Amino acid sequence: MGNKIKLFAKIITVSDGVSTGHREDISGKKIQDFLEDSNWEIVSRSVIPDGIESVSEELLKETSNFHGLIVTTGGTGFGPRDFTPEGTKLVLEREAPGIAEAMRLINPLGRLSRLVAGTLNESLIINLPGSTKGSIECLDSVLDVLGHAVKLLQDNSDPHPNDGHHHG
Secondary structure: OOOOOOEEEEEEEEOHHHHOOOOOOHHHHHHHHHHHHOOEEEEEEEEEOOOHHHHHHHHHHHHOOOOEEEEEEOOOOOOOOOOHHHHHHHHOOEEOHHHHHHHHHOOHHHHHOOOOEEEEOOEEEEEEOOOHHHHHHHHHHHHHHHHHHHHHOOOOOOOOOOOOOOOO
16 A cells, blocks of 8 residues: 555544633543554644534534544533534434444443444544543544545545455
């Protein structure tokens, strides 16, 4: 494989506590380190409060003229302010249930996660849990397909990873 296409990513931390300055954005930083170690270039990191509108508006803004991966962290559970999946679903054009399912399967607590994944314009959006350990675990469980998925959003001829077989 010759030319490695540069893969770009953005990280959005969804947290009332972090957005008001009461808590440090540890998950956002760990996700950035993890992605950078995996040859992704982090274009931006932002922090927004919990809520359907805050999430959907930020995703619309961040996907505009952007080809890459957008990762959210936080707001995916049963807390009274956990509305990241709802805000994400509001703007997704297509869901990617296989990615969400794979992330949920990595840990027994995944059964309590409502995270979603899908596409908007030329961006692949994935929700990650707010917990640092959980977010990295989930991200790691799907990392091997994310680059391929992002490339397909722009060019449907990207060869399937590590085999010549067609998986229709």
